[in-house]
Amino acid sequence: ISAEDSNVDVIIIGAGMSGITAGKTLTANGITNFIILEATDKVGGRIRNSDFAGYEVELGANWVEGVNGEQLNPVWTLAQQVKLRTSLSDFSNLSSNVYTASGPLPPQTDADAITTAQNEYVINLSVNLTANGDDDISVLTAQRSYGSVPSTPVEMVLDYFLYDGEYAEPPRVSSLKNTQPGPTFKNFGEDLYFAADPRGFATIIKPVASYLQSKDGKYVDPRLKLEKVVNKIVYTKEGVTVSTEDGSTYTAKAAILTVSLGVLQSKLIDFQPDLPFWKLEAIFEFDMAIYTKIFLKFPYKFWRTGPGTEFFLYADDSRGYYPIWQHLERELPESNIIFVTVTDDESRKIEQQSNNETLAEIMEVLKSMFGPDIPEAEEILIPRWWSDRLYKGSFSNWPIGVTHHEFAQLQAPIDRLYFAGEHTSALYNGYIHGAYFSGIDAGKDEITGKINLRCTNQTGIRHTEATMAKESQQPKASSQLKVHLIRHAREKL
Numbered sequence: 147i148s149a150e151d152s153n154v155d156v157i158i159i160g161a162g163m164s165g166i167t168a169g170k171t172l173t174a175n176g177i178t179n180f181i182i183l184e185a186t187d188k189v190g191g192r193i194r195n196s197d198f199a200g201y202e203v204e205l206g207a208n209w210v211e212g213v214n215g216e217q218l219n220p221v222w223t224l225a226q227q228v229k230l231r232t233s234l235s236d237f238s239n240l241s242s243n244v245y246t247a248s249g250p251l252p253p254q255t256d257a258d259a260i261t262t263a264q265n266e267y268v269i270n271l272s273v274n275l276t277a278n279g280d281d282d283i284s285v286l287t288a289q290r291s292y293g294s295v296p297s298t299p300v301e302m303v304l305d306y307f308l309y310d311g312e313y314a315e316p317p318r319v320s321s322l323k324n325t326q327p328g329p330t331f332k333n334f335g336e337d338l339y340f341a342a343d344p345r346g347f348a349t350i351i352k353p354v355a356s357y358l359q360s361k362d363g364k365y366v367d368p369r370l371k372l373e374k375v376v377n378k379i380v381y382t383k384e385g386v387t388v389s390t391e392d393g394s395t396y397t398a399k400a401a402i403l404t405v406s407l408g409v410l411q412s413k414l415i416d417f418q419p420d421l422p423f424w425k426l427e428a429i430f431e432f433d434m435a436i437y438t439k440i441f442l443k444f445p446y447k448f449w450r451t452g453p454g455t456e457f458f459l460y461a462d463d464s465r466g467y468y469p470i471w472q473h474l475e476r477e478l479p480e481s482n483i484i485f486v487t488v489t490d491d492e493s494r495k496i497e498q499q500s501n502n503e504t505l506a507e508i509m510e511v512l513k514s515m516f517g518p519d520i521p522e523a524e525e526i527l528i529p530r531w532w533s534d535r536l537y538k539g540s541f542s543n544w545p546i547g548v549t550h551h552e553f554a555q556l557q558a559p560i561d562r563l564y565f566a567g568e569h570t571s572a573l574y575n576g577y578i579h580g581a582y583f584s585g586i587d588a589g590k591d592e593i594t595g596k597i598n599l600r601c602t603n604q605t606g607i608r609h610t611e612a613t614m615a616k617e618s619q620q621p622k623a624s625s626q627l628k629v630h631l632i633r634h635a636r637e638k639l
């Protein structure tokens with residue numbers, strides 16, 4: 147790879163689902179003089195598989211979430227187009243598969259009933275708050291108002307599965323109105339299909355990326371530039387200049403930036419001029435959550451198999467300690483691979499300790515669940531999304547305290563710099579389909595120039611008059627946060 151200079155109409159930064167979709171949208175609208183700068187050596191971003199013990203496993207996104215509902219999830223359509231190998235996940239028997247430090251428990255029908263009733267209440271409360279135009283509250287606040295907060299290890303792990311297992315942050319952090327009920331499941335359906343395809347889940351991007359491929363599906367188009375880590379963006383009203391770590395410089399009329407929220411929160415990219423205060427505020431207020439799947443390979447299986455056994459839970463005194471387990475007997479039969487999912491602080495801890503330390507913790511948990519005679523694991527695989535400077539987490543989560551006004555600031559362009567990526571999808575942030583829709587929006591905005599026709603308020607947000615009037619009544623960021631942000635901006639100078 148050598149340094150180069152070039153001048154194009156549009157620069158797309160990032161070749162994940164959103165960047166590839168933005169390129170497709172530009173192409174469909176007659177704009178072909180663009181390039182895509184991608185830091186890694188492949189297309190797909192957070193949809194990425196890896197070889198593990200001779201099998202392909204998914205380090206990032208794994209499920210097509212939201213299927214068999216009123217609307218068709220575009221990711222499901224893509225999965226059908228490439229004939230992706232998937233299996234419907236069956237969570238219905240979960241409360242019969244709970245273990246504690248002293249082994250398996252009988253079916254937890256009482257705890258299950260409490261969790262289900264509480265979740266129904268939480269969703270109804272959210273719908274009512276939204277209908278009445280009331281302020282947002284956290285999911286935990288809603289649980290408190292129900293009258294009981296999950297507190298035993300079994301209640302806590304069922305609660306963890308329901309909330310942290312989906313949003314990767316606990317109920318005290320997540321916004322009630324913006325996560326319950328999740329628009330993904332409400333609009334696209336309740337079903338989740340687990341991808342287990344030897345070609346990798348990222349194969350679903352191929353139909354979107356046809357404009358970059360040869361007939362045999364290889365990424366050959368020179369507009370796709372891999373191993374280009376963007377480290378500087380100079381933006382003005384007239385255009386953008388983007389520099390990469392290898393010394394290349396590209397100029398364009400506009401850029402579409404699709405890097406993750408975690409990357410925006412870091413200092414990887416030097417923006418000149420500094421991003422304005424309203425933009426930084428939105429970037430720092432939204433959350434980049436961490437979700438980690440740890441894969442383990444054993445010489446033989448000691449877990450239960452057969453219908454209704456795929457998911458099992460470990461109920462520890464400490465909420466979120468190696469809680470959600472899944473075997474792959476249907477997807478990778480005879481592989482003897484299982485994986486455990488952790489999130490948030492446990493993920494941070496695990497990313498910082500050695501794989502051997504984590505393995506020792508995991509073996510202790512498994513021995514308490516299944517008895518002391520189980521075999522040692524032969525291999526372990528631990529993705530480190532949070533430590534990776536190109537991601538800094540797994541997906542965004544809508545925290546309590548962020549208004550729709552601030553969310554719109556996260557999406558809003560500045561001069562000729564446009565923002566896309568899953569974290570800019572108001573309905574589907576956190577998901578592949580959110581990234582997909584955001585790529586379409588960014589491509590369209592650039593092409594049609596609609597941005598200039600929309601109402602622009604003082605902070606540069608594109609809004610309709612009605613939403614502006616409504617959102618101007620939303621509470622503003624605390625002054626403490628403002629002090630913090632100003633300090634951050636000064637540090638950059």
Ligand SMILES: Cc1cc2nc3c(=O)[nH]c(=O)nc-3n(C[C@H](O)[C@H](O)[C@H](O)COP(=O)(O)OP(=O)(O)OC[C@H]3O[C@@H](n4cnc5c(N)ncnc54)[C@H](O)[C@@H]3O)c2cc1C
Pocket residue numbers: 159160161162163164165183184185186189190191192193205206207208209210211374375376377404405406409414415437438439531535536537539540541566567568569576577578579580581
């Ligand atoms: C562990 C995990 C589990 C998940 N599970 C699911 C799931 O089951 N279902 C689901 O729908 N979603 C899931 N997601 C979320 C889903 O993967 C993302 O929402 C989606 O893939 C994001 O696409 P994107 O294009 O917005 O961002 P990305 O995929 O992050 O694409 C951005 C691209 O920008 C590149 N980049 C970053 N910095 C630079 C730079 N400085 N210069 C140039 N390039 C740069 C990155 O390498 C990346 O390729 C999961 C994610 C993770 C990590």
